[in-house]
Amino acid sequence: MSKSFGPATVLDDVSFDVERGKITAILGPSGTGKSVLLSTIIGMYPPERGQIYVDGEPLVGMRHRDLMRVRRKFGVLFQDGALFGSISLYDNIAFPLREHTDLTEAAIRDVVHTKADLVGLVKHLAKLPGEVSGGMRKRAGLARALALDPEIVFFDEPDSGLDPVRVAHLDVMMRSVQQVTGCTFFVITHNIESVRRTADHIGLLFRSRLVTFGPAAEVLASERPVVRQFFEGSVRGPIGMDEMVDADEPADETDELALVGGAHSA
Numbered sequence: 299m300s301k302s303f304g305p306a307t308v309l310d311d312v313s314f315d316v317e318r319g320k321i322t323a324i325l326g327p328s329g330t331g332k333s334v335l336l337s338t339i340i341g342m343y344p345p346e347r348g349q350i351y352v353d354g355e356p357l358v359g360m361r362h363r364d365l366m367r368v369r370r371k372f373g374v375l376f377q378d379g380a381l382f383g384s385i386s387l388y389d390n391i392a393f394p395l396r397e398h399t400d401l402t403e404a405a406i407r408d409v410v411h412t413k414a415d416l417v418g419l420v421k422h423l424a425k426l427p428g429e430v431s432g433g434m435r436k437r438a439g440l441a442r443a444l445a446l447d448p449e450i451v452f453f454d455e456p457d458s459g460l461d462p463v464r465v466a467h468l469d470v471m472m473r474s475v476q477q478v479t480g481c482t483f484f485v486i487t488h489n490i491e492s493v494r495r496t497a498d499h500i501g502l503l504f505r506s507r508l509v510t511f512g513p514a515a516e517v518l519a520s521e522r523p524v525v526r527q528f529f530e531g532s533v534r535g536p537i538g539m540d541e542m543v544d545a546d547e548p549a550d551e552t553d554e555l556a557l558v559g560g561a562h563s564a
């Protein structure tokens with residue numbers, strides 16, 4: 299798919315398959331369109347061109363009622379957890395259950411406790427989001443994202459604002475939650491260490507294009523200059539100081555790699 303804002307093309311013919319029951323991570327320098335990619339997939343913006351398939355169903359152009367049905371398969375963990383600040387973690391996790399199901403309060407309690415247990419928050423459910431750390435808010439956000447038993451969970455930079463040790467703990471927890479639930483996880487992040495620990499498949503966005511996508515071991519071992527530079531965090535290579543600098547650079551590497559992105563089906 300392709301996505302533009304006015305004259306600026308943010309995603310240019312980006313195409314890849316996400317494998318069910320695996321963790322797929324999309325990385326890329328700041329400003330390359332990772333958040334726009336996630337937002338477009340979950341239906342916040344329509345793409346100008348292309349299609350998004352979930353279990354074979356095309357989302358672009360789908361009737362509203364069908365779109366709502368497909369979206370019930372999605373859980374989303376936003377960067378800051380996106381919790382309601384004035385209600386407890388318990389009520390935050392219960393929120394989607396009260397909004398979208400007819401479950402009794404007793405049944406809701408069971409679900410909230412099961413999901414909170416998965417993320418290690420059972421003892422803190424009475425607290426308000428403002429009374430717990432950023433890492434705990436993220437875990438509460440994940441418990442809420444899991445409340446309706448989604449098939450696919452989207453993570454928007456789950457490591458943001460956390461120190462390396464908390465990120466390592468979060469990674470272990472993500473892996474175990476993914477294994478227990480069998481969900482498909484789709485993660486956008488900058489965090490290379492985190493991706494090394496968690497991802498089954500990795501994609502790299504650069505200059506609006508998906509310059510590589512494949513099994514984690516293959517991508518991590520890639521000798522391509524843009525991939526090497528990104529994973530080494532080096533200043534030498536095609537990735538510059540910001541997306542404006544990148545856009546001004548000669549496009550040789552991008553052009554070559556565009557063929558890689560185009561080789562995947564949508």
Ligand SMILES: Nc1ncnc2c1ncn2[C@@H]1O[C@H](COP(=O)(O)OP(=O)(O)OP(=O)(O)O)[C@@H](O)[C@H]1O
Pocket residue numbers: 303308326327328329330331332333334335488541
């Ligand atoms: N609603 C919007 N309207 C116009 N331009 C937008 C909009 N959302 C994003 N952009 C532009 O799209 C480009 C990609 O932004 P995006 O936030 O997706 O990057 P990112 O890779 O997620 O960056 P970061 O890692 O810093 O969060 C940026 O140039 C940004 O200014």
